[in-house]
Amino acid sequence: MNRLFRRFAVLVTLSISVAAVIAYFAMSWLFGDPQESIARRQAAGQIFLLEQYVDQAPADEWLGRLNKVREVSEVRFDLLPLAAARQHLPAGSRAAFERGEVVIDVRNKAFLRRVDLSGDRYIGSNEEAIHAQDLPIDVGLALKMEAVRYLIVALVVLVPIAVWSRAHWRSLQKLAQMADEFGQGQLAARVHLPASEAIHPLAERFNNMADRIERLLDAQSSLLHSVSHEIRTPIARLEFALELLRDAAQSPALEERIAAMEGDLHELNQLVSELLGMIRMGDQPLKRERFNLAETLRSVADSLPPAAPALDVLVADNVDSYRGDRRLLLRAVCNLMRNAQKYAATRVALSAARRLDGVRIVVEDDGPGIPEAEREKIFDPFYRLDRSRDRSTGGFGLGLSIARKAIELHGGAISVDSSPMGGARFTIRLPID
Template sequence: MNRIFFRFFVLVMLSITIATFAIYFATSRLFGDPLDDIARRQAAAQIFLLEQYIDKAPADDWLVRLNKVREVTDVKLDLVPLTSARASLPVQQHGALDRGELVLDTANKAFYRRVDLHGESYVGSAEEVIHAHQLPIDIGLALEMEAVRYVIVALFLLVPIALWSRSHWLGLQELSRVADEVGAGRLAARASFKPGAIIYPLAERLNHMAGRIEGLLDAQKNLLHSVSHELRTPIARLEFALELLRSAADDPALEQRIVAMEGDVAELNGLVNELLGMIRLDSRQALQQASFELAPALLGCVDALDPLAAQPQVRLDSALGSMTGDRRLLLRAVGNLLRNAQKYGNGQIALSARRADGVEIVVEDDGPGIPEAERGKVFEPFYRIDRSRDRSTGGFGLGLSIAQKAVALHGGTIAVEQSAMGGARFVIALPA
């Protein structure tokens, strides 16, 4: 947010600077160089003496008056040949000099002007130029004055712009805070502005959006929670009824059917438990921060796997150390990945972990892998690449979604890649 207003401030300053140069060049183009005008005003006394006193002398008195002026002023007044004067001036000023106009040499604090055009002042005066130098010209002071003018104008522009921008900046900071809180799951966050605030309509829309999202998510959670709990009752009844039916059944075929039904009920019960776990993760009420040693925790996660399935090759960095987080949730995320590897691998599974800038935990297998086009979807709830395969291996399409939510609650990320073993490679990256 600060970057936006910094760029705005830089843009305003650049606009003022460009406007300053534009004014200078436009004025120079239309009315002549402003510096020459300033120099002319500063040398006005010497120009007045030349034009109103010396030039109005009779022909035999011109040089006399020139000498009198030399005696009473500190400015040096010399007579130089026309060719010498032309050599001292830029080419673009030669025309003005030839026409008898007064030509300023601001850089050297001097001016040139022909004595006359027709030799009327004295013999040979048409070929001579009066050169006045050491004039009281101080362009530096004039430039400072001009700079002060532009600075004052800039300040009078920037102060109201800054005040106007500050109100927007504070408002956007508040909206940014609310957006961050909503993004972090605190959906009750709202922006508070007075109705007269410029940003009030945007804040109202953001509040309405946050309220709408909160209502929809609450309704979804309540629905899932209610449905999950309501399902527990008929499931318990089915389990009780099947147990009674088993005790009364003598037919082996019926016994086999009862076993299959008990498997279906167990699967349904597992689905309800997974749904309730998802709801708890979404509500962010399950996170219990504590410090724990990572290596023993990961080894305990391996010990909890099905001993009859393929066991992972474990490679743990000796410097893993400890980390702070919800041990149960993190191990559940790793456990879900390991169980998936057991289901879909062909016998080779690997678990590795190392600490660099953060903690990286990798689970990979030698199974069929996950197509690149499907890798962004496998973390969606209930998404399964091959439903027929899932029916044979079990699962509801919630394991990876739960793992991703658990990792995200700890500020980490989980990604899927192609493994060097041939199957899928899941990488959990957690902050240090």
């Protein structure tokens, strides 16, 4: 947000600067060089003295009056041959000089003008020019005054823009804060701005959107919660009925069928438990506490059921304490480990290390791996990569979804790619607490 307004301020400043440059060149093109105009105004007294006093002298008294001016003026007046005078002139001013006009030499603080065009002042006056030097010209000061003028204009423009931008910046900051809080799971977060604020309609739309999302999520959570609890009742009844039926069963075939039905009920009970776990994960705040992450990861490896794949655990020495919800992190890593055990051929590896940007936990195996096109889909609830498997081997498709949700609640991320071992590699990145 700050970057947005900094860029806006820089853009406005550059626009004013470019406008000043364009105005300078436009004025030069339309009305002549502003520096020459400034110098002509500053030398106006000497030009007036030459034109209204010296040039108004009767015939053959022109030189006398010029000498009197030389005596009292600090400006140096010299007579030059036309050839020498032309050498002082830039190419663009020669035509005006030949017409008898005063030509200002800003850089040398001087001006040139032909004495006359017909030789009436004195003999040979049409072959000479008057060169006035040491004129009281200070274009630098005038340019500084122009710069100050532009600066004042810029400030007058920028100050209201800054005040206006600050008000909008504060409003947008509130809107961004509300979006961050809402994204972190605080569904009751709203932004309240006065109706006079320019972005008040946008804030109201954000609030309305948040209201609708909150209602939808609440309705979804309530529905899943209610359905899961309601399912528990018929499951309990069926379990009780099956127990009675088992007691009354006489044939082995009937007992085998009852056992299969009990397995289905157990599976359904597990599914309901998983659903309730997902719902509670989103409803309850994280119970952040400081715990030893290395010991927790080793306990995950120890708690796994014995399986054919060998298990390698490599936890770096710098993985020690971490502040978070130990139960959720334990479950996330455990789900990944069970998934790796399920598909590994001979080996599963768990490693962890602390880096500059946080803690990195890696679970990998030497199984068949996961196709690149399906690496994001496997984190969706109820999505199973191999649909030919039944739930006894393929699971419900909730384990990876629960793992991702648990990691995201900690502000981290989980990703999957190919492992050097040949199978899949799941990488958990947790921010530094």
